[in-house]
Amino acid sequence: MTLFLAYCLLAIGQAAIGVNVVAGKFLIDDGVPIHVYLCGRFMASTVLMMILMYLLKESLLVKERNISHLSKRDWFFLSMQALTGGFLFNVLFYWGIQYTTAISAGIISSALPAIMALCAFFFLGEKLNKAKYLGIMLAMVGILVINLDNTNHSTHVTGSFLGDFVILISMVPEALYSIFNKFTNQKVTPLGGATVVNFMIFLMLLPLGAYEFVSNDLSGIVLSSWVLLLLTGFASMFFFWFWSRGLLHVPASSAAIFTSVLPVSTTVMAWAFLHEQFGLYDAIGMCLVLFSIAIGTGWLSGLLSKKNNRAIS
Template sequence: MLLQARWAKFAICMPLIAVFIWSLNITVTRYVTDYISPVSISFYRWLIAFLILTPFMLKTVWQQRQLIGQHWQQLAVLSAFGMVLYQGLGYTAAHYTTATNMGIINAFIPVFTIAVAFFILKDVPNRYAILGCAISFTGLLFVIAQGDFSQLLNMGGHFGDILMIFAVFFYAFYGVFLKKWQLKLPLLLSLYVQIFFAVLYHLPFVLYLGIDAINSANAPSVFYAAIFPSLIAPLVWMLAVQHLGPNRTSIFMNLMPVFTAIIAYFWLAEQWMFYHSVGTVMAITGVILAQRK
């Protein structure tokens, strides 16, 4: 009984650890913009993650080669949306907006997922979902406009936020396709094959745009991105889903704007403004409403 109680407490900590790692990665993404290009850090991130996993996964890949052959096209699509478009646009957005804004916009993933599911899965949202989406979207506009909706006309001043919205929108596709296909693959194997495709997708960009060298200024950020948010956080999150269930686990994602803002405040000296509070409350309220049956 004592062991079960301790394990239950640790299970609650797992999604907190994952969300903290992802929140810290948003701040790292903003911090490292002066030291490495978006294409370079994105490429290195997935290449290093791939090299780390390969010794442990080669045997499994060979044993499951027929299963991978059946689903490689879906895995390639998932990689394009979840690892290349989402992460790549996020790294680019970091050059034009704050880590605090990026963390808040990430909180809208569940709302964007509802919208995408409507068109792809024909999953008609109920009235709570529609109301929740409306509240969340208004909160999103409030954050982008910095509390003054008239500023929305100055779209050039919100380029980074717009890029981040597109990134979140593409990640919504990732989640919907996962639900649609329900791939019968071990989670770690699915992650590994998606990382492989992510490395391949980056090669044309690296050849065309060039690549920055890893040096003392950017190496800690590169290796953090490759190890913690790419490998450790997804595995911890998967374990949390297994032990707590998807609904209980997903609630912890609402903490990402708060974690990101706190880290960015102490590390990057970013200020938490009134419109950040309003937008975050509206985002969380909208997500909670949208999850009601």
């Protein structure tokens, strides 16, 4: 796999989360309980990935490693991926957004690239060079600019400290997911590991989802909403599969820059499907995010060096 393809997979993976954010907002507003939505989504993604593993004849273990089974340590890190990036992030995020505005949540989410880069530095010992520092800062500024436009046109009430704090805390397990993934991605295949992790997330959410399913009147929810809920399983599949594949070839500190694709994709899809306003600040912010990816991945410096070499020759 080329480095460019790995970058594309990381970007698509984050865009897939944006799909579920927009779809989840629509479904929850339509009356689907939060944990019913999450439980159904991960059930669908698990089934889809099991089918895909069967069709592609994909195994759980990497054949080139010549290992017959996973150790207790490997199963621990797979469980931690499910607990952090699946269960804790989703439960905390959707809990917090009930007590704050979507605008506040978007602004706080701009801290994700920095949190993930710091986690990669402390837990994996990955060094942050000047290009990565600049890329992360530009990504955060770009997302903040996007949210300035939302602030100017907001009719929502202001967020509470509790909601804002919970949203911020939810960014930590989201960042830790990629760190724990690095401990297992040399032993398990991206699709096999994603399938196991999604199944673990489903089991963790099942008690909450079952309780909400039996304690709420869901008769008013139309069939199309249930179909959309099942379709969000595809987006979850693409995130966990593509993000794991990309992380095989990209350091976590570099992948951190691509987490800025999430709020950008969410803004575009909210404009296209939820008819939310798209303004000048959104366009400027997206340009800054794309520029941050070009700098943080070294693509821009490589392009400039090639031009200089041609000019000298």
